[in-house]
Amino acid sequence: MNERQCSKVGCTREAVATLTYDYGDQMAALGPLGAANDPQAQDLCLPHAERLSVPAGWLVLRHEALRA
Template identity: 55%
Template sequence: MKRRCSRTACPAEAVATLTFDYADSMAVLGPLSATPEPHGYDLCATHAERTSAPVGWQVVRYVTPGRVDSTA
C-alpha cells in the first residue's frame, strides 16, 4: 500500500521520511522508510525538496546510491 505525503491537503505519494534529532538540533531527510515511523513525517518529492530547518538547526539529506539528486 502506498503512503501519502504527511503535509495537510497534499494528495501526492510519499517518497521520503523526515525525522528530527532534537538533542543535536538536526532534521534528517532520507528515503521513504520501509514502515511508517510514528515520530516521522512522510513527504512527497516536492515537500521533501522544500524542507528547511529552524534557525540554528541543520538538515541532513541522505540520498539513495545511484539516484541523481537535483538539489545538490
C-alpha cells in the same frame, strides 16, 4: 492502496522520503521512504522534501539518493 501519502496537510501526493528530527542535537534527517510507517517521522512527497526548511541553526542531513 499500499502507497503512503505525504504527511503535509492537504497534500495527496505519494510519499517518497521520510523526515526525522533530533531535537536535542537540533538536527533533521531526510532519507528515502522508511520501511515502516513510524509515528515519530513524517513522510514527504518529492516537492515537500525539496522545499524542506528547519529552524535557524539546525543541521539538515539529506540522503544523496533524493537529489536529482
